[in-house]
Amino acid sequence: MAGNRFRYGAWRDGPDPLAPPYDVRAAVDEVGERVLAGENLRDALRELLRQGPREGRGLDELRARARRMRRDALRRGNLDGAVTRAQQLLDQAVAAERDELRNRPDDDDARFNEAVLDNLPRSTSRAVEELSDYNWASDEARATYQQILDGLRREVVEQRFAGMKEALQGRDPASDAAVAEMVGDLNDLLGKHNRGEDTGDAFQQFMAKHGDFFPEKPGNVEELIDSLARRAAAAERLMRSLSPQQRDELASLMDQALGDGPLRGQLGELTDNLRALRPNLNWGRGERMKGSEDLGYGDATQALGEIGELDELMEQLDQDHPGATLDDIDVEAVERQLGRGAADDVRRLRDLERELRRQGWVTRDDDGLTLSPKALRRLGRTALAQVFKDLTSKQRGNHDLRDAGAAGDLIGSSRRWQFGDSQPLDVVRTIGNAVRRGGAGTLPVRLEPDDFEVAETERRASAVVALCVDLSYSMFADGRWGPMKQTALALSHLVATQFPQDSLQIIGFGRYAMPLSQGELAAIEPDMVQGTNLQHALKLAGRHLRRHPGAEPVVLVVTDGEPTAHLEPDGEAYFNWPTLPETVQLTVHEVDQLTRYGATLNLFMLGENEGLRRFVDAVARRSGGRVFSPEVEELGAYVVDDYVRSRRGKR
Known part of the structure; x- marks a missing residue:
């Protein structure tokens, strides 16, 4: 309207709903940065979702919020409030009855009733049971006593069925019969479902007849089971959370409240059916709750239900089980417990994960997400760009990517x-x-x-290249793991895109050596097993060179330690520290094999290991190769530059 003034401010309930979606390429690059820094590939992908991309919140923040809410729920109050409330009502009823009996000084029946009240058991449930046939003189006392069982009965049934409030006013036989009929029909429906029968029509008939008892309006039998099972599990957890004495007291009071009719047995049967259909819920786990307030039965089970749902959410948000996916997260439960903003965060992360898969950046296997070949090419390009940036800034060479190769x-x-x-x-x-x-x-x-x-x-003459990279634990412990990965990925991308006539094999070696693809290299984790088996790596390098007899043979070795392992005749690796002469002899034998084949053998020594220095110098003299001692951050520039120089032809 004319004259109205409006004031606008920042959005305060979670992410900005008008903000653009996540930048998928930026997310891939963020994973790449983590991998090139030495992080495991799967861990990097998982951390992207756990911490969130740079512009959004991740699963860890949501899990921390759920943990705080769980802690607050545990401080909400004491769980034995149902028994405490029953005791309070019992005391009020007995006090009112005594007042009435004192007003009848000449009544012998009054004196007898006083004796009954004087000898009531200390147990609340037993006292309530003994007074079940008591002839109350005070109408007020009778009404207060009746509240003990009627109120508990109402709370018990309301806790199991959200729409029972209207049906449980007082002790109306017709209402009791309607509740009993509904629970009986429900058990029949769940029994059919548990036996694997088709329950589509039966569910529709059940809801048409008893739908008023279920205001949440479940859409199918599975949704109905989910709702009922969570409530039943919360009731079971309440009993497990009480001390044995409190548990016996509450169980006895509940039996009295439900009476001798069919409802008590039907509720027990319902619990058994739901436990069989949803065995993964926390049925038997108790909780220690503290607080100044005594929680009634309904409030106590509600608190335990929230705690149970928060436990499930934290497990889903943790994404720690094999094959975990964001589709496992119950977004509706997130919204119930953590709010709409948190649910929007999960939806955005889910959209990001789906978009990563849709655009072909990641694939999923039995162990979870992994980068696709498309993403690995982008990762290699990023690594190569960084290497050439270092080359240019240090004036180690001028390699124009538009012309090279x-x-x-x-x-x-x-x-x-x-x-x-x-x-x-x-x-x-x-x-x-x-x-x-x-x-x-x-x-x-x-x-x-x-x-x-x-x-x-x-x-132009082609080259066959073997890049042997040390995977021993010292590479990780001394901060060389990330630069090693960056170097290998950069060289792999350079060969694939600029020197397609060349053939590159990356060979990783620890106690054993093994060929590695780009994906395997990106995903490989450090191993605590000791051993630096350069002999095995050079043996595999020789096999790779001999598969391409017409190409220029080049072997590049990146290591931070002298050889400490070799292969025995039976193929098993033998490790010993300090280095044995036998290990050195077998390694030098492979060096001689490569030298006779005409391979260029250059070694990149990381660190200041004196034993390694003596070894690589001796190998270089023997093979006619060269030794480089780059700083770890310059490793990629040295290796790529040497590769480009070495492949220009035999010297």
Whole structure:
């Protein structure tokens, strides 16, 4: 309306609903940064969701909120309030009755009743039971006593069925019969479901007949079971949370409140059915609750139900079990317990995970999420870009990615394009052919297939490269794990994109050696097993070189320790520290094999290990290779630069 003034402020209930969705590529890059820093691939993906992308909240924050709410719920009050309230009402009823009996001094029956009251048991439940046939003189006392059982009965049934409040006013036989009929029909429905029978029509008939008792309006039998099972489990947890004496007192009071009719047995049968259908709920777990308030039966079970749901939420938000996915999280429960903002956070993270999968950045296997080949290529490109950035800034070389590793060197001539040609187009001569065909001044210039020419090149020699990287635990402990991964991923991407005629094999070695793909390298974790088996790594490198006999053989070794393990004749690894002469001899034998094959063998020594220094110097002299001692942050630049130099031809 005219004249109205409005004031706008920042959104305060969770993430901004108008904010753009998560940047999926930025999320992939964030995972890449973690991997290149040495973090395990799966851990990096899990941490992305647990901590949230840079612009959002993650699962850890939501789990912390759930933990705080659980702690607050445990301080809500004492669980024995139902028994305490019964005792208070009993005391009020007895006091009112005594007042009435004192007003009848000449009544012998009054004196007898006083004797009955004087000899009541100390147990509340037994006292209530003994007074069940007592002829009350005071109407007030009778009404107060009746509240003990009627109130507990109402709380017990209301706790199990949310829509029972209207049906449980007083002791109306018709209402009791309606409740008993409903519970009987419910047990029949659950029995059919438990036996695997089709319950679609039976559920619709049940809801048409008894739907007023279920205001939550479950859509199917599974939703009905979920709701009832959580309530039943909360009631069971209340009994487990009480001391044995309190438990006996409450159980006895509940039996008296439910009476001798069919309802008590039907509720017990219902609990058994629900326990069989939802065995994973916390049926038998007790809780220690403290607080100044005495909680009644309904409030106590409600608090325990919230605690149980929070426990389930924390387990779902933890995402710690194999194959965990954000689809496992009950978003409706998150909204009930943590609020709409928290539910929106989960939905955004779920959308991010789905989008990562939809766009092909991640795949899912039995162990959870892992980066796809597409994402690994992006990770390798990121690593290579960082390496070349270091190369340029340190003036260690000038490698233009646009030119490096073309299919061959241009020789200045060209020829007509033929189907299947992979040589680069000669753009100037192609356009010239089109202009001459169309005549000078003809615009626009239209290209025909016969106009195209390709530049002829001199085929560049290919190289076969084995990059042997140390996976011993010292690499991780001394902060070299991340740079090692970055180096290997960068070199792998360089070979795949700029030197496609080359063949690279990454070989990781600890106590044993093994070939590694890009994905395996990104996901590999440090192993506590001791051993640096360079002999095995060089043996695998030799096999890789011999599979490509016409290529330039290059072996690059990255290590921070001298060899401490070798393969025995039976194929088992033997470890010993300090290094045995036998280990050195077998390793040098593999060096000699590579040297005779003509391989360039260069070693990158990390750290200041004197034994390693003597070993690599001796290997370099023996093989004619070189030794580099880069700082750990310069490792990638050294390895890539040396690869580019080494593959230019035999020296």
